Amino acid sequence: MSENTSAGGSVWLRPDRPGRGPAPEHSRAEIATAAIALAGASGLAAVTMRSVAAAIGTGPSSLYRYVANRAELVELMADQARGELAADGTGPGEPAARLLTIAREGLVLYRRHPWLLDVPATPVPGPNAIAFIEHCLTALTGVDQPAAARLETIALFSGAVRLCAQAEVEQRRAGRGAAQWQGELAAYLTQVAGDGRHPHLAAALASAAGAPAAGAGDPFERAMAKILAGLLSAR
Amino acid sequence: MSENTSAGGSVWLRPDRPGRGPAPEHSRAEIATAAIALAGASGLAAVTMRSVAAAIGTGPSSLYRYVANRAELVELMADQARGELAADGTGPGEPAARLLTIAREGLVLYRRHPWLLDVPATPVPGPNAIAFIEHCLTALTGVDQPAAARLETIALFSGAVRLCAQAEVEQRRAGRGAAQWQGELAAYLTQVAGDGRHPHLAAALASAAGAPAAGAGDPFERAMAKILAGLLSAR
DNA sequence: CGTTAATTGCGATCATTGTTCGCCGTTACC
DNA sequence: GGTAACGGCGAACAATGATCGCAATTAACG
Numbered sequence: 001m002s003e004n005t006s007a008g009g010s011v012w013l014r015p016d017r018p019g020r021g022p023a024p025e026h027s028r029a030e031i032a033t034a035a036i037a038l039a040g041a042s043g044l045a046a047v048t049m050r051s052v053a054a055a056i057g058t059g060p061s062s063l064y065r066y067v068a069n070r071a072e073l074v075e076l077m078a079d080q081a082r083g084e085l086a087a088d089g090t091g092p093g094e095p096a097a098r099l100l101t102i103a104r105e106g107l108v109l110y111r112r113h114p115w116l117l118d119v120p121a122t123p124v125p126g127p128n129a130i131a132f133i134e135h136c137l138t139a140l141t142g143v144d145q146p147a148a149a150r151l152e153t154i155a156l157f158s159g160a161v162r163l164c165a166q167a168e169v170e171q172r173r174a175g176r177g178a179a180q181w182q183g184e185l186a187a188y189l190t191q192v193a194g195d196g197r198h199p200h201l202a203a204a205l206a207s208a209a210g211a212p213a214a215g216a217g218d219p220f221e222r223a224m225a226k227i228l229a230g231l232l233s234a235r
Numbered sequence: 236m237s238e239n240t241s242a243g244g245s246v247w248l249r250p251d252r253p254g255r256g257p258a259p260e261h262s263r264a265e266i267a268t269a270a271i272a273l274a275g276a277s278g279l280a281a282v283t284m285r286s287v288a289a290a291i292g293t294g295p296s297s298l299y300r301y302v303a304n305r306a307e308l309v310e311l312m313a314d315q316a317r318g319e320l321a322a323d324g325t326g327p328g329e330p331a332a333r334l335l336t337i338a339r340e341g342l343v344l345y346r347r348h349p350w351l352l353d354v355p356a357t358p359v360p361g362p363n364a365i366a367f368i369e370h371c372l373t374a375l376t377g378v379d380q381p382a383a384a385r386l387e388t389i390a391l392f393s394g395a396v397r398l399c400a401q402a403e404v405e406q407r408r409a410g411r412g413a414a415q416w417q418g419e420l421a422a423y424l425t426q427v428a429g430d431g432r433h434p435h436l437a438a439a440l441a442s443a444a445g446a447p448a449a450g451a452g453d454p455f456e457r458a459m460a461k462i463l464a465g466l467l468s469a470r
Numbered sequence: 471c472g473t474t475a476a477t478t479g480c481g482a483t484c485a486t487t488g489t490t491c492g493c494c495g496t497t498a499c500c
Numbered sequence: 501g502g503t504a505a506c507g508g509c510g511a512a513c514a515a516t517g518a519t520c521g522c523a524a525t526t527a528a529c530g
Contacts, residue, residue, distance in 0.1 A: 013419055021506025022496045049488060059509050061490080070488065118355070121401060123409060124420060130427055130436065137435035147435075147442035149457075155402065156395065156458055163394040170358055184248055185359060192365055200372035200382075201365065207382035222384075223391055230465020256477025257525045284517060294480050296519080305517065 010124040011072045026056055028066050032076040036113070039077065044115040047074070071122075078119045079126030085109055089139050096228045098139035103161045103224045110165035117166050132158075143232055153231050160227045164220050245359040246307045261291055263301050267311040271348070274312065279350040282309070306357075313354045314361030320344055324374050331463045333374035338396045338459045345400035352401050367393075379469050388466050395462045399455050 011028075034055040035047050049060045049070060067073045089101035110116055125133065136154045145153060174181065193202035246263075269290040270282050284295045284305060302308045324336035345351055360368065371389045380388060409416065428437035 010419075010423070013423055019506050020498050020504070022498095022508085024507065048486085050486090060488085061510080062508055064489075065507055120353070121405070123405060124423065127427075130433065134433045134436045137439060141435075147439040151439055151443065152454060152458060156398065156462065159394070159398040160391065163391065163398075166356060167390065170356070174358055184245075188245070188248055188359065192362075198365065198369045200376075201369045204372060204382040204386055208386065219387060223387060226465045226468060227391065227462065228465070229468060230461045230463070233461060233464060254477050255475065255527045257479085257527090259478065283515080285515085295517085296481080297479055299518075300478060 010122075011067070011075055012124060012126055024065065026058070026062075026066065028076055029080065031056060031063065031066055031073065032080040035073060035077050036081060039115040040113065044074070044118040047077070047115075049073075074119055075122055075126060078116060078122075079128045081109065081113045081116055082126070082128040082132060084112070085128070085132060085135075087135060089135070095140055095143050096225075096232055099136070099157060099228055099232075100221075100224055102136060102139060103157070103220075103228075106158065106161040107165050107168070107220060110162070110169065114169045117162065117169060156231055157228070160224065164223050168220065245357075246302070246310055247359060247361055259300065261293070261297075261301065263311055264315065266291060266298065266301055266308070267315040270308060270312050271316060274350040275348065279309070279353040282312070282350075284308075309354055310357055310361065313351060313357075314363045316344065316348045316351055317361070317363040317367060319347070320363070320367060320370075322370060324370070330375055330378050331460075331467055334371070334392060334463055334467075335456075335459055337371060337374060338392070338455075338463075341393065341396040342400050342403075342455060345397070345404065349404045352397065352404060378467055391466055392463070395459065399458050403455065 031052060035052045038051055038055060039047050047070075049063055052073065053060045053063050063073070067076065086105055088105060089098045091098070133151070133154055136157065137150060140150050140153065143150070143153075174185075189205060192198060193205050266287060270287045273286055273290060274282050282305075284298055287308065288295045288298050298308070302311065321340055323340060324333045326333070368386070368389055371392065372385060375385050375388065378385070378388075409420075424440060427433060428440050
């Protein structure tokens with residue numbers, strides 16, 4: 001039994017250390033890369049120990065030499081994907097503009113790796129998540145907030161980005177495929193809106209249907225602009 | 236094979252209809268209640284088809300007469316729990332204050348049912364989720380936003396509530412139990428902060444450690460106030 | 471009232487998945 | 501050169517989600 005399962009609450013506290021035995025034939029990065037490829041092709045649910053093991057040409061049990069369990073594997077995947085984030089958003093300009101740049105970067109990351117939206121939040125941030133936080137802190141230079149409050153700001157900010165990305169990706173998934181599904185959903189909503197007990201919702205849906213492109217502009221841009229205005233306001 | 240598996244994209248499109256055969260011995264509400272009890276006692280992972288079936292005194296396969304799959308069961312649980320939300324926040328006052336009341340209500344709901352944070356977002360809202368939206372729309376009366384934009388506002392608002400609740404519950408989970416875990420996390424963070432490559436993070440952590448109660452007041456109140464200020468600003 | 475058809479309950483069962491155990495070969499350290 | 505630790509991996513286990521088919525039951529229909 002390796003120490004993967006015994007000590008070390010998180011993966012990041014258990015670095016690859018060269019031991020006494022033979023050199024490992026694989027690496028965490030290689031495993032994560034293979035897992036990311038699987039997730040990109042068939043979703044996070046397709047990332048099973050067996051499929052990942054087969055992808056790198058070994059048996060399932062071999063993976064447990066590198067990872068304590070599947071959750072840690074997913075953690076590795078998520079952090080490695082976050083490593084693809086560009087380090088933009090540190091140029092001149094207002095903090096809001098800088099963070100908006102970072103937000104756009106995050107959106108394209110979620111578009112490229114939709115399975116990231118299925119990764120549960122983990123308590124311990126990986127190195128790339130920490131780099132992202134540092135990056136956001138850099139962009140927050142000049143904002144009138146105590147240093148501790150800025151961490152909360154970043155948490156809310158990245159949560160908002162994730163939420164917007166989730167809405168977009170979800171809409172995309174629904175858009176593909178089932179036209180029948182769209183119809184059923186519409187029937188359901190109109191039924192609910194027509195029962196008289198949800199007048200405001202009925203009005204909102206009617207408004208949305210009447211002027212589909214009413215709120216012109218990118219919804220993501222709108223949402224992030226509003227949220228950033230609130231988050232960066234004088235405390 | 237019932238129609239649970241064949242047609243109807245969502246549970247809400249497949250109401251309990253009295254058929255020709257014997258009356259069902261259970262109901263969706265009863266099953267959801269039993270499942271909620273299990274989740275409250277041992278977490279959402281403890282809600283298995285077998286455990287729920289045993290809780291109501293039947294076999295696992297019987298559940299599939301009421302629910303197409305486990306995901307639908309969880310959907311039922313989530314919507315039923317949302318039904319416990321009080322309908323406060325419609326009194327007089329500014330919209331921000333009304334929504335803040337609703338946000339507090341949501342926080343206590345997440346505190347009472349922490350497993351709700353583990354429920355993945357579902358595309359089709361259940362009846363109680365729709366009632367919640369209607370409720371928020373009522374509270375948004377008088378806000379200078381087109382009706383369609385208000386739906387986005389509500390989505391961002393409830394997402395923020397969920398995010399804050401997640402942070403609080405997560406902190407509570409970490410607080411209980413592992414003091415060793417706390418130490419390892421602290422060691423990890425100080426190591427990261429001390430490597431010189433994350434100066435802003437080091438400063439923020441030092442500030443947070445130096446003045447733990449610096450940002451006095453409830454973090455939830457602070458966060459929601461800021462976010463609401465942004466969301467409700469003139470479009 | 472007898473027939474029919476739809477529906478429920480459920481035991482048995484299958485496929486899949488995460489995970490563990492034990493053995494063997496390999497490699498670095500003394 | 502011995503030894504102790506380590507990696508690879510085949511085999512297996514427990515748990516879970518889900519399916520199938522059959523018997524029992526009941527409402528609708530003529």
